[in-house]
Amino acid sequence: MKKLKLKGFVLPTIYFIITVGIFVGVMLLGQSFKFEPSDYDYGVGALKDDSKPVVNEDQNTNTLISSPVKNDVKPNIHFYSRDDSSEIQQNSLIYYANTYIPNTGVLYASDNEFEVKNVFEGKVIEINDDEFFGKCIVIEHSSNLRTYYYGLKNIEVNIGDELTTDAVLGISNNNTIMNDKQTFLLETYYNNKLINPESFIGTKITDYK
Secondary structure (H helix, E strand, O other): OOOOOOOHHHHHHHHHHHHHHHHHHHHHHHHHOOOOOHHHHHHHHHHHHOOOOOHHHHHHHEOOOOOOOOOOEEEEOOOHHHHHOOHHHHHHEEEEOEEEEEEOOOEEEOOOOOOOEEEOOOEEEEEEEEOOOOOEEEEEEEEEEEEEEEEEOOOOOOOOOOOOOOOEEEEEEOOOOOOEEEEEEEEEOOOOOOEOHHHOOOOOOHHHO
């Protein structure tokens, strides 16, 4: 039987076809494992810590009622409450024209002038004159919360001003009740009722919504 011989070009052709097949297979396999940009971003996003830390409300000073005076200015006459002891009540009376008057706020006094500041953000709704203390500024913090600042001079705000916490309102002044000291009286109304300003300062504004 006569042996068949492959022509010289057949084997190179077969090798070429096999090589092309392998190359195409590798290319197709590579395409199946290709990362799209969206896939990459998703993977990186899963590793990123984009979450914002939870803020403890008690540590957020923007929610706290601030003091209207600097630390070295102290209350001279405290808020009068019927629930207090007789000793505390005696220190909560204003003496004027041979008469003792229950204090409706807290009266700060100092030998030197001092700045008076807004205790929390709000709007100036009144500036008027008080018979005993002189100029008074009224600030509305919400529909049910207002603060009254009595006995100021060099007033730096106007009716309608939107104020931030600690905005300077004016300077302390002397008055007909205590003319030997620089004074300022703070009153606080919540739901149209007087509350103790000293208990009010340092609390959270969310308590008065």
